[in-house]
Amino acid sequence: YTGAGFLLEVFCYLAVRVIFPAEQDPWFTADGMSQAFANPPIVWLALRATWELRVDAETRWFGTTPESNLCAVLLIGRMLSQIMVNMLKKGGLFDKKRVVYFYHHLIVIAVYWLGVTSGQSHFFGSAMALVESSNPCLGNMEVWRSCSKGWNERNIGLVAANSVLWLAVFVVFRLINVPCVLWMWGSDVFGRPEETWAKAGLFERYGSPLAQLAILSLSASWFPAALRGTIKKVKQFSSAGKQAKD
Numbered sequence: 001y002t003g004a005g006f007l008l009e010v011f012c013y014l015a016v017r018v019i020f021p022a023e024q025d026p027w028f029t030a031d032g033m034s035q036a037f038a039n040p041p042i043v044w045l046a047l048r049a050t051w052e053l054r055v056d057a058e059t060r061w062f063g064t065t066p067e068s069n070l071c072a073v074l075l076i077g078r079m080l081s082q083i084m085v086n087m088l089k090k091g092g093l094f095d096k097k098r099v100v101y102f103y104h105h106l107i108v109i110a111v112y113w114l115g116v117t118s119g120q121s122h123f124f125g126s127a128m129a130l131v132e133s134s135n136p137c138l139g140n141m142e143v144w145r146s147c148s149k150g151w152n153e154r155n156i157g158l159v160a161a162n163s164v165l166w167l168a169v170f171v172v173f174r175l176i177n178v179p180c181v182l183w184m185w186g187s188d189v190f191g192r193p194e195e196t197w198a199k200a201g202l203f204e205r206y207g208s209p210l211a212q213l214a215i216l217s218l219s220a221s222w223f224p225a226a227l228r229g230t231i232k233k234v235k236q237f238s239s240a241g242k243q244a245k246d
Contacts, residue, residue: 002084016146029143045071048065049123156237170223186209
């Protein structure tokens, strides 16, 4: 799956070289382009698995489905392929604006690898994978960054709508969904400790909630910039509409 993910990135890179021959960081744009293809299957599998494993504490902590296993494997492959691509981007893997994503990817790889091997916490892992829902809209922004200023101005309605959709999905699946997952984890621990905490391994007891908190913290730190960017695009769209009327 890692190899397939990297091949997707290579295909997108070749497409970028044809569509945007003057682009100075083609791997960055290619990675954005790949979001539209790589993330929807992961999100669909995560939705299916979350719905199927929601039933009770036993299935939330120890249940697995083919969808939850495949979702985890695809996500691991996606993170590994993105680390490889980040090494090829301008500034490299440890660019100051990119290094946080490297640690984010390492957390995801470790958490889902342990989930697959242990067969535990698949509900929580699948529910957390829903945060990937916002990535296709983010990928659009990364691709449109390579378009001319004139193109972005002519299509400001599309650009603004994409930003609004991205922010809405970001809020729902990162800032609302993740606290809900943490709340369900805590409810199971304190409400049914003999069915959950007593049977779980060390990672499920401590690593899983810490990983959820880490993703929530990262998402909260990204939100102000996401909000400012969306407001900026909406204002540009509003300004363009007023100019058109004049």
